[in-house]
Amino acid sequence: MTKISSHQAEGGSSLPPAIVLSGISKTFGAVRANDDIALTVTSGHIHGIVGENGAGKSTLVSILYGFYKADHGRIEIDGQTADIRNTADAIALGIGMVHQHFMLVPTFTVLENIILGHEKRKGGKSLDDEMALARQELTALAQQYGLDVDLDAVVNTLSVGLQQRVEILKTLYRGARLLILDEPTGVLTPQETDQLFDILDALRAQGVTVLLITHKLREIMAITDDVSVMRGGKIVAHLVTKDTSPESLAELMVGRKVLINVDFHDAEKGDICLKVDNLTLTAANGAPLLRGISFDLRAGEILGVAGVSGNGQSELLNVLSGITALSGGQITIGGQAITKDSPMPPHAIKTLGVAHVPEDRHAMGMILPFTAAETAVLGYEDQPSLCSGFWFGPDQLEEHCAGLMTAFDIRPASPGLKSNLFSGGNQQKLVLAREMTAAPKILLVGQPTRGVDIGAIEFIYKQLIAMRDQGCAILLVSVELDEILTLSDRVMVMNNGSSMGLVDKAEADPKSIGLMMAGVV
Amino acid sequence: MSINLPRWMDIGLLPLLNILAAFVVSGIIIAMIGENPFTALTVMIKGAFVYKGALGYTLFYTTNFIFTGLAVAVAFHAMLFNIGGEGQAMMGGLGMGLLFLALDPILPPLLLVVLAIPVAAIFGAVWGAIPGYLQAKRGSHIVITTIMFNFIASSIMVWLLAGMLMQEGQMAPETRNFADGIGLPKIYELANGLGIPMAKSPLNLSFLLALLAAFGVWVLIWRTRLGYVIRATGHSEKAAIYAGHSPQKIIVITMAISGALAGMMALNEILGVQGRLILEFTSGFGFTGIAVALMGRNHPVGIIAASLLFGALYQGGAELDFEFKTITREMVLMIQGLIILFSGALVYMFNPMVERLYHRLLSKKAMVS
């Protein structure tokens, strides 16, 4: 699995850079997705762009591909200033993109998908004629780059890896000399990833420039020539890959300069509240999402689940909270066993004393068009304290919410305000308040400080520690390594659906955890 | 909802612009066929509100629209598009008819009338719940199934009313008249009884029932747990599942409530006017309910207002038909269609323009001060 391919690219020095970006900025509403970006990509190189979710990578490449127009800045392709107003312009300039979510028509064959939009390229007399001519070229292309795929297969019968090959073949058919790959390996198995790397090698050998967007450090090290690190909409570093290391990259990617002071002292750990035995989860298409995870969680401890996002943490939370049914293994909560044959839905799991602060507060944890008071009871509507008889009115809800707002310093303290008008930090505090005041025995928390300002972060940390001190068992999932190290009694690192091991706080340091996160053991 | 405009513009000015557009286009067409649109408008208003008994008739039609509008609105809160109001109303009427035909020799009329209310609701509820179930469990698109169910209901009605339920010896597809006393008291009779002079009209107690239903819907949607869960499911199925609810259950329950409301429309028509079961008593009220719900922004207050507008249109249209040789009730259909087009499908058409004007006005004010 740890295949290091030879990645010394020739050429590049005599040709103009494939891409030069200067001063690229793009703002969406209040969010600065790209902030004065300067980037040079050498022709014929594989250039990586790393960064966490929300760093601005996708926006940048969307600008290159003509989906958006930058607010400011200049783009040069192969030494010429380029005006990319739409996707057709980008394609005409030889830019091709393989998106994170494939742009394939599921019910079409591979061949139909590839020629879609370019059905006159070969000048065939009819569609059938065109497809025959295209077939010839595609067979040659496939051989040249090792992109073997059945042209007549219907796309939705193909594995994800093969679908990706179709996407690559599509860009090459349209004459791409610059290939952008947006998070290509998120959905691939290790073997498929290796096959992809072979293809990228072959492309590079033919002088194709590749822009690889990813947050997986192993890939950067394995295949790229250069790497740029993005954080918070800016490019924070530009390095030659062989001169750097996964640890340095991890540090650059996740580094948060501000130290948060929390009062963390060792506590007596109680009994086992939650026991997970060989938990497996398989997706509908057969891909393994969780591979035999085992751990236990005790009362009065915080178990931090570290790992770069996309390695199974979200799935773990969904299974433990009952939203997704497990495929194998067993979860035991307070003596109650949950298996594939005896699953438990979220409502039932809640009665066992489990509360869940979901990773995606917008899609799951809140209902944005609802008022704060209404969001504050999501999942807890049955509480007798909230309703007199069947009347479930705003008065009781607002009173309840006002209490939460005071306890958690949520601003503005207006229960009647629509949830989407609160800042990210206050939204998160509201969700936390709701789950925490239910006095759960087990608290599942995902990305508690994503999109949250510094003041709220400190408050949230204090609350989590207070709950732990009171005997609650907390499972904390976070992609922010600092957060994990600050708050956890023990750390479990996840990579590719498996647990890489459990480490006590004393032995947990950024370097060793970082390596485990990167899958380098 | 536009975030750039003040709220009064959102719920007041813009909907008004939409209706105005519909009326302007209608006016142009009226002018094209050689009549004076302003005269027509005056006639309509007089016919709806001014003439003796006009208001009564207008409110009578308003009652129908309130029921069907509420039905569509309740479903909309769960993000379900219930086009089946016609069929559900028909079934409600059928239920009532069966009740009366079977029991009116035996039971007193008052009891039967009281029983008719839940019976109409239940029959309508079932006719709504079936498509709901198909959507929840089998993924059948509710828009198509409810349209089909309208036609199926119509066929069943024809089959029964021209067949086994038909009055002996008659040719028209309708049942015999129900026993004496089976009907809802007319409002004008009650008013006259209290010494208040009021002209004759079919406006009956079901109008008050409709207002009660509107209040009931408001309570349900915004003051009960079920309403909360319905709204939550409508906004985000994911959040609903996270909170431990079953979207499938909610879909079926919501469609049942929706169908029940539509079913109750039959009370107004059958117990208010017909006194027997006939075909076509729903005559388009179910479809118009969709327009009413959209215009009323799915809120009972808005629905009552929109129902009043459509009721006035309907009654005013009758007056148009009466006074103009060249205009018939179909003119009302035309205006209705245009209102639905502008207020439903083209509902945000005026937003960009109004926003631009508003901001320009704001900046002018800022410059001056």
Next chain:
Amino acid sequence: MDALWLQFVLTIDATLRVATPLILCAMAGIFSERSGIIDISLEGKMLMSAFTAATVAALTGQPWLALAAAIVVAVFLSLIHGFACITHRGNQVVSGLAINILASGLTVTLGIAIFAQGGQTPYLSRDSRFQPIDLPFAETIRDLPVFGVIYAEVLSGHNLLVWIALLSVILTAIVVMRTRFGLRLRAVGEKPEAVDSAGISVTVMRYQAVIIAGVLCGIAGAYLSIAHGAGFVREMTAGKGYIALAAMIFGNWRPLQALYACLMFGFLDAVAARIQGVDLPLVGEISTDLILALPYVLTVIFLAGFIGRATPPAAIGTPYVKER
């Protein structure tokens, strides 16, 4: 036995006549819905074009001119639908309903204004309509066993628009399944993002689709009033637009299958009329009304997944917005 055979052949003959507007509207629906736009307004477009064709035929006596006018009107209504659904991303079901209600009202209103006959057009003379086309030797062959009657009744004697309807199925099948345009059309309805990222305008494709739908509905409407009938009568479409919708769904949005569905539904209609009061062996008397409900019942059963699987275009009904 002979009489029964003749009855059967005549029923088939009637089936074709009844099915013609269904076929044209079903093809129209296929174009529109394959591109991702729900079209409930087949009924309204057909009604409006029926009126237009009859009016123009009554005023000018020229059936071809009337047909052209009907097509123009239907395309105009399609553009309104497109404007609401594509450009303004409005609710497609509501837009379709609005057009249907508008058509119901407008046809009678204009009809009274122009002809003052309670909403219908005057009876159209033979020359202002499309006449049945008698195939050569129809009468001479009639007496030949089996084939003769079929040739004389089922094939001969239909007017041009019936043949155009059948032709439209072949054309729709070819265009949608075997041309470049058709490939893009189907892609737009399944995954508009794929088309967009290939550099093609989703908006333009959808407008093209609804315009084609308008043309076909226009022909259907004209057929009703100036080929099959002899003038416009209020509400003359009588729900045929909805049956066509059902047929399109039952045919799983495929032209040939939709044709079979239309023929089947048309057959049910033709049989229903004939079977009234007739005692069939075993089952006795079947109610006409229940037979007429069969198309709708079958479509619901199909949608519920009990007979086969409905596979509507994946992106249907959702206005296309670039992901942010």
